[in-house]
Amino acid sequence: MVEARISRRSLLMGGAAITAWAASPVSAMLRTIQPGRDAAAIDALIGQMTLEEKAGQLSLMASAWGGGVATTLNPAGDNGSFAAQIADAVAGKLTGVFNGNGAAMALQMQRAVISGSRLKIPVIFAADIIHGHRTIFPVPVAEAASFEPSLAERTARVAAFEAAGAGIDWTFAPMVDIARDQRWGRTMEGAGEDVLLGRQFAAARVRGFQGKSLSDADAMLACAKHFAAYGAAEAGLDYNSVDVSERTLRDVYLPPFKAAFDAGALSTMASFNEISGIPSNGNKWLMTDLLRGEWGFQGFVVSDYTGDEEMILAGFAKDRRDAARIAFLAGVDMSMKSGVYVEHLPGLVRDGLVPQALVDASVRRVLAIKARLGLFDNPFRRIDLKREKARSRLKTSLDLAREAAVKSIVLLKNDGNLLPLAPTARIALIGPFANAKTDLNGPWVVYGDNAQAINLATGLTEGMAGRGSLAVVAGSGVDKPLAGGIEAAVAAARNADVVVLEIGESENMSGEAQSRDEITVPAPQQALAEALAATGKPLVIVLKNGRALALEGAVKAAPAIVVGWFLGSEGGRALTDVLLGKASPSGRLPMSFPIASGQEPFHYDRKATGRPNPSGDLLPYKTHYRGIPNEALYPFGHGLTFGDIVYSNLAQNSPAMAWDGSLEISATIANRGRREAEEVVQLYVHDRVATVTQPIRELKAFRKIRLPAGASEVVSFKLRREDLLFIGTALKLTVEPGTFDVWIAPSAQADGVHGTFDLSAA
Ligand code: NOJ
Helix, strand or coil, rough: CCCHHHHHHHHHHHHHHHHHHHHHHHHHHHCCCCCCHHHHHHHHHHHHHHHHHHHHHHHEEEEEHHHCCCCHHHHHHHHHHHHHHHHHHHHCCCCEEEEEHHHHHHEEEECCCHHCCCCCCCCEEEEECCCCCCCCCCCCHHHHCCCCCHHHHHHHHHHHHHHHHHHEEECCCCECCCCCCCCCHHHHHHCCCHHHHHHHHHHHHHHHHHCCCCCCCCCCCEEEECCCCCHHHHHCCCCEECCCCHHHHHHHHHHHHHHHHHHCCCCEEECCCEEECCHHHCCCCHCCCCCCCCCCCCCEEECCCCCCCCHHHCCCCCCCHHHHHHHHHHHHCECCCCHHHHHHHHHHCCCCCCCCHHHHHHHHHHHHHHHHCCCCCCCCCCEEEHHHHHCCCCCCHHHHHHHHHHHHHHEEEEHHCCCCCCCCEEEEEECCCCCCCCCCCCCCCCCCCCCCCCCHHHHHHHHHHHCCCCEECCCCCCCCCCCCCCHHHHHHHHHHCCEEEECCCCHCCCCCCCCCCCCCHHHHHHHHHHHHHHHHCCCCEEECCCCCCCCCHHHHCCCEEEECCCCCCCCCHHHHHHHHHCCCCCCCCCCCCCCCCHHHCCCCCCCCCCCCCCCCCCCCCCCCCCCCCCCEEECCCECCCCCEEEEEEEEEEEECCCCCCCCEEEEEEEEEECCCCCEEEEEEEEEEECCCCCCEEEEEEEEEEECCCEEEEEEEEEEHHHHHCEEEECCCCEEEEEEEEEEEECCCCCCCCEEEEEECCC
16 A cells, blocks of 8 residues: 555654655745745746646645545545655645645645755645544534534634645635525535624634635635635525526625635635526636726635536536636636646647736736745645644533534424433433434534434433433334334333433435435424334424424424534533523524425515515415415524523614614613523614515614523614625626514524614715
8 A cells, every 4th residue: 555655654754754855955935935025936936947847736626535425425526546646746736736635745745846856836725624534513604503603714724724634725614505495405514594694604714714824834725615606506406506686696696705805805706506697616716806896806716616517517518628718717816626627728738729928827827826825935834744643522612512502503493391311310312312422513523423423312422411311212214214213212212201312304404415305304203203202201303404304293382492503622511501491591593494395495584575464464465375374384583592581771872873873772681581591682773764675574683691590681783884884886886775574683684672763964
């Protein structure tokens, strides 16, 4: 095994390679390429490059090490041998590799390039570090339920600390796609349906990944993806066409990207989808006019995997050469995996179809970012075998994983205060996930190990510490019944005081290419729930899910429902903290749970229509389905606590907001319960009349507060004209004088307290 032999040598040679590099004359020359004073040195380097080497700098390849993990999360492809890939790297045919296997691999490749290549341009190592490296945090949409962007910044920081310790310079995250259709499996990877939350989490994650300075050894370059509107796939079908107006694009889908770039993200990924007939990989308006021209983006654009080449099957490019030409001219600087740039860019330049100056500009961007990552200063700065081990799964990281998981959990329903459970109770823990060693981390984990994650059975066993009793029964498979499963589950339930039923989706039911036509609990698990409900024992449902689910029957009717997502390394302990009341639940839904799958796409910030149905009975010729209202079962922003929260006393410092002024709006939030609670106080606005119809409600601000039992707090928000902007008739941000409704409320559908104000004309 080449890998094994070289990796043993690498272990011994790590320090030596770094010392040799530091002493070499090439290192001295390249070290002049530094953040802030790199332009001339980079131009000098470009001046020495052949066209083939330039195309190589614009080509990222799937790591071939040991077969690589790159293709386990992507369509399988032949990545060749690692030895051949090293030879390619030395020959300048690639800029770096992604989803490789850690520092040993990186050391080998970087050493070969630095010692053997003509120009000694360091390679870059990329990976899908989406919600953790070895310590796995909740899936991103779960973390968004915390309504605490600083939490996502902290978990992204730890992910970068671990991953950069393993040689990774660049993460393909954050995913900042707004997801309004819960059939779409990649909902789990973003921050949900709301634009404000999406913007704040996008920026926080970028800050977390990139740290104080990109050149730090624990910083990773962030990649805001997938540019753009990937989440708007028709019918929630992954990769499907998108046909949104430029207004919706600018109002809804683009703002999280802008927030990520404003926070410093220096790379973005061209989405697989087309928008109104133009694939993103071939969309010059998007990739060049808007991104670089209008927004002044200084980073580079990479294709999503073979997205450039896929323009052939989409019917937009004739062949690989045509695909390379179209993508490059549109503004996609770097091609991932397909190899179309390395194969065709030189020829396209020689034939006059692609200007050499454009190629130089893309190479300049890529080299400038390699410089900002500190790679010219020290190509081995993130490659350190000892550090890789030393940083993995530290206690502080696992503690943060538990904190993040607790804060991600959403309590949808708690009739009769069934929760928290007494640790002395006789509990029947049932469901296919209860004691499983799978489906804990969630989709999009490259380096984490489910076997190291804590399931609910382990969490409850620890939490109960020998008190009460715990019977654990699977009862069903995920999507197939288990022989005798229901009978065993019912027997366990009969001997218990309470049933905790953990059901829902397996890891492979959400994530990429995992669209669902019905977003319900799979039938065998639903049957299990019905049988358990029939025992008459109190039923606590703990959902495992990467998207909103349409709850039915006994699941919907259960007295207590907890959204448990995929919570990562410490999930079972975090769920136990909430179930046994060590922690008070504080998560809020980042997306609406519909009444039925057929409502999708469903989002709270929809338009009124000219025939809205007032709440209450369904009226004829109004906007509703035949049997159900046009509402959520559990709306965006909803989540209960163990307290009893009451909103009152909306107060404004004025009935009007002056054009250049601000308005203070407050409400009193009281906890009349007997337990401390954390409340996410949300402020929504509705613009009553505008030249473009406006959503029935839009989140404009939120604040998370801690309220001891019996305490109350006046929570106040300051609104300005900028908070009321929308994309107007001229497709520009605009704001118009008029009357606005305002709510301070516990969810997008709750009344909370309501007022109005006028924005006066300038
Ligand atoms: C395809 C996915 O869409 C993207 O998010 C990911 O970063 C790449 N594959 C690389 O694994």
